[in-house]
Amino acid sequence: MFELSGLVQWIYKIIAGISTSLGLPEIILDVILIALMAGAIIAFLMLMALFLIWWERKVAAHIQDRLGPMMTGWHGWAQTIADALKLLQKEDIVVANADRKVHYWAPVVAFSICFAVYAVIPFGKGLIAADVNIGILYILAITTFTTISLLMAGWGSNNKYALLGGMRSASQIISYEVPLTLSILGVVLMAGTLSMGKFVELQGPYFWKWYIWPQFLGFCIYVVASTAELNRTPFDIPEAEQELVAGFNIEYSGMKFAMFFLAEFLNMFTVGAVTTTLFLGGWNPPFPALAFVPSWAWFLGKSLFIVFVIMWFKWTYPRLRVDHLLGFAWKVLLPLAFLNLILTAVGVTIF
Amino acid sequence: MTDVAKNLQLTEEEFLLNMGPQHPSTHGVLRLVLKLRGEFIEDLTPHVGYLHRSIEKIAENRTYAQFMPFTDRIDYCAAMPCNLAWAVAVEKLAGIEVPIRAQYLRVIMTELNRIASHLIYLGVMSLDLGAFTPFLYTFREREWILDLFEMTCGQRLTYNYMRFGGVSRDIPPEFAKSCKDFTKVFRKKINDYEALFTNNPIFLTRTKNIGILPIDIGLDYGASGPTLRGSGHNWDLRKAQPYSSYDKFNFNVPLGKTGDVWDRYMVRILEMRESCDIVDQAVEGLPEGEIKARVPAAFKPPAGEVISRVESARGEIGYYIVSDGSTKPYRVKIRTASYGNLQVLRYLSRGWKIADLVAIFGSLDVVLPEVDR
Numbered sequence: 001m002f003e004l005s006g007l008v009q010w011i012y013k014i015i016a017g018i019s020t021s022l023g024l025p026e027i028i029l030d031v032i033l034i035a036l037m038a039g040a041i042i043a044f045l046m047l048m049a050l051f052l053i054w055w056e057r058k059v060a061a062h063i064q065d066r067l068g069p070m071m072t073g074w075h076g077w078a079q080t081i082a083d084a085l086k087l088l089q090k091e092d093i094v095v096a097n098a099d100r101k102v103h104y105w106a107p108v109v110a111f112s113i114c115f116a117v118y119a120v121i122p123f124g125k126g127l128i129a130a131d132v133n134i135g136i137l138y139i140l141a142i143t144t145f146t147t148i149s150l151l152m153a154g155w156g157s158n159n160k161y162a163l164l165g166g167m168r169s170a171s172q173i174i175s176y177e178v179p180l181t182l183s184i185l186g187v188v189l190m191a192g193t194l195s196m197g198k199f200v201e202l203q204g205p206y207f208w209k210w211y212i213w214p215q216f217l218g219f220c221i222y223v224v225a226s227t228a229e230l231n232r233t234p235f236d237i238p239e240a241e242q243e244l245v246a247g248f249n250i251e252y253s254g255m256k257f258a259m260f261f262l263a264e265f266l267n268m269f270t271v272g273a274v275t276t277t278l279f280l281g282g283w284n285p286p287f288p289a290l291a292f293v294p295s296w297a298w299f300l301g302k303s304l305f306i307v308f309v310i311m312w313f314k315w316t317y318p319r320l321r322v323d324h325l326l327g328f329a330w331k332v333l334l335p336l337a338f339l340n341l342i343l344t345a346v347g348v349t350i351f
Numbered sequence: 352m353t354d355v356a357k358n359l360q361l362t363e364e365e366f367l368l369n370m371g372p373q374h375p376s377t378h379g380v381l382r383l384v385l386k387l388r389g390e391f392i393e394d395l396t397p398h399v400g401y402l403h404r405s406i407e408k409i410a411e412n413r414t415y416a417q418f419m420p421f422t423d424r425i426d427y428c429a430a431m432p433c434n435l436a437w438a439v440a441v442e443k444l445a446g447i448e449v450p451i452r453a454q455y456l457r458v459i460m461t462e463l464n465r466i467a468s469h470l471i472y473l474g475v476m477s478l479d480l481g482a483f484t485p486f487l488y489t490f491r492e493r494e495w496i497l498d499l500f501e502m503t504c505g506q507r508l509t510y511n512y513m514r515f516g517g518v519s520r521d522i523p524p525e526f527a528k529s530c531k532d533f534t535k536v537f538r539k540k541i542n543d544y545e546a547l548f549t550n551n552p553i554f555l556t557r558t559k560n561i562g563i564l565p566i567d568i569g570l571d572y573g574a575s576g577p578t579l580r581g582s583g584h585n586w587d588l589r590k591a592q593p594y595s596s597y598d599k600f601n602f603n604v605p606l607g608k609t610g611d612v613w614d615r616y617m618v619r620i621l622e623m624r625e626s627c628d629i630v631d632q633a634v635e636g637l638p639e640g641e642i643k644a645r646v647p648a649a650f651k652p653p654a655g656e657v658i659s660r661v662e663s664a665r666g667e668i669g670y671y672i673v674s675d676g677s678t679k680p681y682r683v684k685i686r687t688a689s690y691g692n693l694q695v696l697r698y699l700s701r702g703w704k705i706a707d708l709v710a711i712f713g714s715l716d717v718v719l720p721e722v723d724r
Binding site: 065066 | 366368477480481483488491551554556557704705706
């Protein structure tokens with residue numbers, strides 16, 4: 001009833017009608033449609049990032065016996081908008097002797113990558129921009145770029161704290177990329193596909209068929225490893241405030257800082273979205289009887305729940321030390337991920 | 352920086368990192384010059400003195416009573432013991448007897464302040480380890496203690512509560528109930544903190560066997576208080592040289608075993624429990640009577656010198672007073688616990704990582720104004 005796919009098809013029909021009546025070639029129609037889809041996704045994600053920042057502050061506040069932002073609108077809903085406007089007005093400072101080009105492009109890289117992922121995320125029934133047959137591989141490839149942006153920020157800032165942060169983030173993300181990929185491989189083996197849309201279809205609206213049950217170990221490894229990929233507590237050593245002040249983004253101000261900040265929150269939502277798609281049935285309801293709730297609402301609800309769990313980690317745990325962190329990745333997560341992969345392979349072969 | 356770099360004699364693979372004076376985890380204004388090899392600390396030099404306020408010199412130009420508010424500013428996290436130490440020193444110099452009720456009130460206030468100070472330690476320590484939430488929990492409990500202080504002397508941070516021969520004001524009638532409620536609730540809160548930390552695997556890996564302080568090294572550098580008791584050195588002035596009728600109370604001195612960051616944490620947690628017991632005993636057994644001995648307004652202690660010390664939340668705080676018989680001290684030397692405790696930082700953190708330095712420094716519970724005075 002409230003499915004957005006009808007709206008999408010309606011818009012498609014209107015634009016197709018206009019273009020055929022004007023006699024435009026098909027390629028222009030495609031370009032217009034892709035631009036519209038990209039625009040819609042970016043608009044949605046910007047709103048989502050603003051919402052997530054407000055939400056994180058509220059979650060943190062309520063965990064800590066506080067109220068959080070309360071002054072700007074109902075329960076401070078406009079606080080992030082006010083903060084974003086403030087950051088937009090701030091002076092953009094570039095330190096002396098910084099590698100100016102690298103310094104300039106680092107936030108741009110970080111910010112643009114997190115949008116690229118959403119091309120293959122199924123937001124709801126019929127709401128996927130490009131259901132390519134290698135969707136999950138594409139996501140893994142794209143998210144690895146985050147390391148490059150952090151290294152660029154660390155190197156380009158001409159600051160020792162930033163450099164230490166960049167170095168730490170490189171070693172951390174490279175280490176955690178391995179168990180992360182291996183944990184996803186379990187799902188891929190079971191589904192026999194790499195397409196994000198297929199994952200959702202295969203799981204269906206029956207919660208006992210979702211991959212979280214056979215792949216529970218993989219699910220846990222994925223959430224832990226992706227928390228590390230996100231540089232969030234207890235794995236936030238690249239920006240460890242008490243050690244490196246702010247780590248890689250120490251020399252950024254104004255909107256460049258905001259871009260890193262927004263990118264962090266968007267990446268968090270990416271993790272929620274990918275976890276939902278791979279393990280929690282995507283936009284499917286848990287029972288067919290609950291299908292009257294629109295599919296995009298299921299997707300958003302599940303993704304935001306994962307995001308909430310990641311926020312919960314942050315406001316509960318202390319931070320690990322860099323060598324423990326790497327030791328945990330190589331000595332604990334990696335063998336477990338291999339075990340999971342082997343068990344899945346055996347299981348898939350037998351059944 | 353260049354002269355510092357020369358002194359530390361860097362090789363090619365090493366680099367110098369200036370940590371502070373402004374840095375989130377230097378607890379004030381401390382500058383640490385670190386010689387790093389990657390993440391490892393080869394050497395470090397603490398630079399103190401950014402907060403120097405000449406408190407010792409100020410003492411020479413104030414009367415004995417006028418100097419009392421300045422003692423609050425030595426260690427603002429635990430101002431009561433600083434107050435008390437000055438009062439005890441001057442009383443020893445002038446031979447003033449303190450009424451027993453005043454002594455009990457002093458004990459109540461000092462122990463409450465010890466809890467408040469340890470709460471700051473716990474919150475800041477957790478913040479140093481990257482956990483933000485316990486910081487707000489400990490400050491929530493500290494608020495109650497500050498309310499109790501406000502009820503008694505009108506101040507929340509710098510109390511100016513002790514007087515020569517007693518205390519400035521008696522406790523109000525509602526104090527006893529509120530105080531008992533506090534200790535009752537607070538014991539449960541300590542269990543909550545322990546649930547968050549004591550056996551948390553991340554906390555254990557960050558604190559166990561890190562920054563081990565041997566007793567002899569600690570004694571050589573002049574460390575004291577929970578920092579040294581964490582290593583198992585059984586020395587608490589409240590037991591060893593009782594003052595202000597501490598010998599009338601029944602309490603234990605918690606000791607650590609290995610002297611690592613975790614032991615120093617555990618000693619403070621246990622000390623908070625012991626302080627709760629002492630406060631309860633003192634409030635229940637609070638005798639009736641005067642709260643202040645009669646001391647002349649124009650107070651002139653006899654000429655001579657005196658040294659006196661008490662156990663503050665951070666360790667031993669002591670005053671050495673030289674009196675020439677006038678209304679003002681001729682010379683005052685203040686021995687503060689944080690200064691001695693900070694000295695062991697260099698020994699403790701060599702060979703560890705930056706993240707451990709932060710944990711070690713947090714576990715020493717240094718208050719920078721107390722270091723610089």
